[in-house]
Every structure is written in structure tokens, then in C-alpha cells.
Amino acid sequence: MPMSAATIPVSALPFPVMLIDENQIVAGLSPALAAVLGEHIKGRHFISALRQPVTLEAIETAMRTGQAVQTRWLGRDGARDTTWAVHVIPDAGRIVLTFEDRTAAEEVSQFRRDFVANVSHELRTPLTALQGFIETLRGAARNDAAARERFLGIMERESARMTQLVDDLLSLSRVEEGERQRPIQAIAIGALVAATLADLEPVIAAAQVKVTLTDDTAGASVLGDTNQLRQVFGNLIENAVKYGGTGGTLTVTLDAPAQHNALHAKGIAVHVQDRGPGIAQHHIPRLTERFYRVDTHRSRALGGTGLGLAIVKHIINRHRGRLLIKSALGQGTTFTVILPQS
CATH class of the missing domain: 3.30.450.20 (PAS domain)
Known part of the structure; x- marks a missing residue:
């Protein structure tokens, strides 16, 4: 019994x-x-x-x-x-x-609620704008060619914002799904960063930013995913161009392979440094959160979705690397990516 x-x-x-x-x-x-x-x-x-x-x-x-x-x-x-x-x-x-x-389950549930709320908020603004312009074009601006062209331009930008948001959400989902699978391809990191800069040349030229590239890796490689690492450095360089200020300077430095305490192993550090307005210290710990923005209005005006650094963080985690951020108001910001050497 x-x-x-x-x-x-x-x-x-x-x-x-x-x-x-x-x-x-x-x-x-x-x-x-x-x-x-x-x-x-x-x-x-x-x-x-x-x-x-x-x-x-x-x-x-x-x-x-x-x-x-x-x-x-x-x-x-x-x-x-x-x-x-x-x-x-x-x-x-x-x-x-x-x-x-039930703490972990509650946190997951809260994360989902916050995520849905954030996505809804991000989509609501451009959708509301599109609906308003469509109503205007059907009504008061029906025969106003100048207004029609102006409104269509705004509608194009808002639809591009929604497309970028959806693309970033899909990218984040794919990165998170494969985060536990460590990349095994040997990649010459110096050549990859140089190719990424070449891809961004139109953006850099439009912002009239002067870029200096210093590569001390001597052809050293890391284990990685080529597309994902190009996404990481593309995001960091593009952010530095956008937020570092028009007509500014951008320095990209690749250190020689060295022992790094952050990795407890030998790795290669890549620094992306701008001379822009800098970021206040209380923002830095939250920069890689989904939808977190230092300046919401400016970020949206520049086409940001608030997901770029979240994607960067997850890609670097997949590569067993580290992301370090240093900034001082009025002196600029430095993003450092440290990746294990292959």
C-alpha cells in the first residue's frame, strides 16, 4: 500500500x-x-x-x-x-x-509578446502612412501631379522599410536556427573585409566618408561562414558610415593573430572605428537587443530596422567570437569583432 x-x-x-x-x-x-x-x-x-x-x-x-x-x-x-x-x-x-x-517559460512567453508588439509597432507606422497617401491620391491629390510624385516617393521609401524589416526578421530567424552549428570553412578574414568594403563603395562615396583599411593579418584565416561574416562587417561598416557623420572618417583595422582573453584562445580582432558623435554609456549594453535604437527617429529616417546588431550578435555567437563596443560622446564609436583563428 x-x-x-x-x-x-x-x-x-x-x-x-x-x-x-x-x-x-x-x-x-x-x-x-x-x-x-x-x-x-x-x-x-x-x-x-x-x-x-x-x-x-x-x-x-x-x-x-x-x-x-x-x-x-x-x-x-x-x-x-x-x-x-x-x-x-x-x-x-x-x-x-x-x-x-516556470521562470524560463515565463521569460519566453514575455519575449514572444514583446517581439510581436515590436514587430506590430514597426509595421504600423509605414502601413498607416501608405493608407493615408492612398486615400489622398484617390481624393484631393488625384489631379495634382507634383503631389502625386512626392507621395509616391514617400510610399516607395515606406514599402522599402517594410521589405527591409521582413528581410531582417527572416535573416535573424535563420541565424538563430543555426547558431549551435559551428562553421568549419577557413576564410581569409582580410580579403573578406576588403571585399565587403568594395561592395559598400557606393554608400561610402555617397556619404563622402574617407575610409582607411589596415590589415596586419598576413593572410590568416578564421573558421566561418562567408555570407554571414560579410553580413557582420557590412552591417558594422554601413552603420559607421550612416551614424558617423557625412564627410567623416572611418578606420577599419585588422590586428595580427594574437592570444585573446575574451576567447581563451588565439584569435583575430577586427576594429571598425568612426569619429561620429558617439553613444552614451547607458545605451551600450542594450545595443544588440532587438529593435533597440539610440535615436529612434534618426534610425528610421536612415532606413534602420533595429535588428542589425541583434543579427550581428547571433552570427558572432555562432562563430564562438566576441563583440566589444567602446564609445565616448563627441569622440566616436569602435566596434570590435574577435574571431578564433582557424
């Missing part, structure tokens, strides 16, 4: 469990739960031990009805909020509580 839940030695259980006895006192804690709530709550009344109204109400309901109840308990692990699903089970006059850590 199986033992009653209340007779199980709680201290021997490997998962978070609490036992409340007939006197409503916390009579037992498993080590896993004691690590979360603290051993000191043992021997206290459950109200003073748990305190959270929703959890207390669930316990009282289980005591009153004799029926199992499910609730949740909110905790704190350092700087991180935690969420636990709590099963409250009455047993022979006692109450057994089992705790299930």
Missing part, C-alpha cells in the same frame, strides 16, 4: 516541496526549496512563512475544501524575478506544496 504524501520524508525529495502540518506550521522543506525560501521558515506558521496573498488563499482553499489547488509564487533570485507554479495538495489533514520553476 503506497505511503500517504504527508508521510514521505520531505528532506529526501530532490524537488522543491513543503509540508504544512495539522497546526498550519511549516513542518518540512526539501533541500531544493530551502535553497529558494531559506531554512529559517521551518517551524513558522505558513502565513508568516509565505506571505503572498494569492498563495495563502490557495492554501486556505485547499484546507477548507479538501481539493487540490494550483497557484503561483513570485520570488527573486539576485536581480532576476522568478515565477513558480505551486500545486497545493491536501493530505490527511496536512498540506503538501510542490513548486515548479
Whole structure:
């Protein structure tokens, strides 16, 4: 005949469990739960031990009805909020509580909600503009050739923004999907960066930016994915051109292979440095977040989707590399990519 839940030695259980006895006192804690709530709550009344109204109400309901109840308990692990699903089970006059850590699932759910909200917001602005211009062209501006040309130009830019957003979302999805698969192709990193600069020559020329390339790699290679690494350096160089200021200078430097503490291995560092207005320090830790922008209006005006650096971060992670960002207001910004040498 199986033992009653209340007779199980709680201290021997490997998962978070609490036992409340007939006197409503916390009579037992498993080590896993004691690590979360603290051993000191043992021997206290459950109200003073748990305190959270929703959890207390669930316990009282289980005591009153004799029926199992499910609730949740909110905790704190350092700087991180935690969420636990709590099963409250009455047993022979006692109450057994089992705790299930749902923090990761809650974070994923919140991420999805935020992601959908951000994408919706990014699409709503150009869609609203397009709808407004279509109504205007069908009405007041129907026979106004000058207005029609101006509105069609704006509509073209807004549709291009939406296309770029969709392309970046698909790119981010592909990168995340393959992030655990380490690239195995040997790539001469100096030649790749030089080719990327050549591809961006029209953008660089239009912004009248002077570019200096210094390559000390002597043909050294890294293990990588050619298309993804061109995307990384293309994004960083294009950002430096756009946000570094028209008529400015851009320096791209490839260091000789060296031991890097950030990798705990030998690697090659590539620095992309502009002399633009710089970025305030409080922005830097968030630059690689999806849709995060230092200057929302300027970024959108320049065609940014807020996903470029997120894509860069995931590609570099796939390559087991590191991305470092240094900036000072009025002095410019340096993005450094460190990749393991092949």
C-alpha cells in the first residue's frame, strides 16, 4: 500500500516541496526549496512563512475544501524575478506544496509578446502612412501631379522599410536556427573585409566618408561562414558610415593573430572605428537587443530596422567570437569583432 504524501520524508525529495502540518506550521522543506525560501521558515506558521496573498488563499482553499489547488509564487533570485507554479495538495489533514520553476517559460512567453508588439509597432507606422497617401491620391491629390510624385516617393521609401524589416526578421530567424552549428570553412578574414568594403563603395562615396583599411593579418584565416561574416562587417561598416557623420572618417583595422582573453584562445580582432558623435554609456549594453535604437527617429529616417546588431550578435555567437563596443560622446564609436583563428 503506497505511503500517504504527508508521510514521505520531505528532506529526501530532490524537488522543491513543503509540508504544512495539522497546526498550519511549516513542518518540512526539501533541500531544493530551502535553497529558494531559506531554512529559517521551518517551524513558522505558513502565513508568516509565505506571505503572498494569492498563495495563502490557495492554501486556505485547499484546507477548507479538501481539493487540490494550483497557484503561483513570485520570488527573486539576485536581480532576476522568478515565477513558480505551486500545486497545493491536501493530505490527511496536512498540506503538501510542490513548486515548479516556470521562470524560463515565463521569460519566453514575455519575449514572444514583446517581439510581436515590436514587430506590430514597426509595421504600423509605414502601413498607416501608405493608407493615408492612398486615400489622398484617390481624393484631393488625384489631379495634382507634383503631389502625386512626392507621395509616391514617400510610399516607395515606406514599402522599402517594410521589405527591409521582413528581410531582417527572416535573416535573424535563420541565424538563430543555426547558431549551435559551428562553421568549419577557413576564410581569409582580410580579403573578406576588403571585399565587403568594395561592395559598400557606393554608400561610402555617397556619404563622402574617407575610409582607411589596415590589415596586419598576413593572410590568416578564421573558421566561418562567408555570407554571414560579410553580413557582420557590412552591417558594422554601413552603420559607421550612416551614424558617423557625412564627410567623416572611418578606420577599419585588422590586428595580427594574437592570444585573446575574451576567447581563451588565439584569435583575430577586427576594429571598425568612426569619429561620429558617439553613444552614451547607458545605451551600450542594450545595443544588440532587438529593435533597440539610440535615436529612434534618426534610425528610421536612415532606413534602420533595429535588428542589425541583434543579427550581428547571433552570427558572432555562432562563430564562438566576441563583440566589444567602446564609445565616448563627441569622440566616436569602435566596434570590435574577435574571431578564433582557424
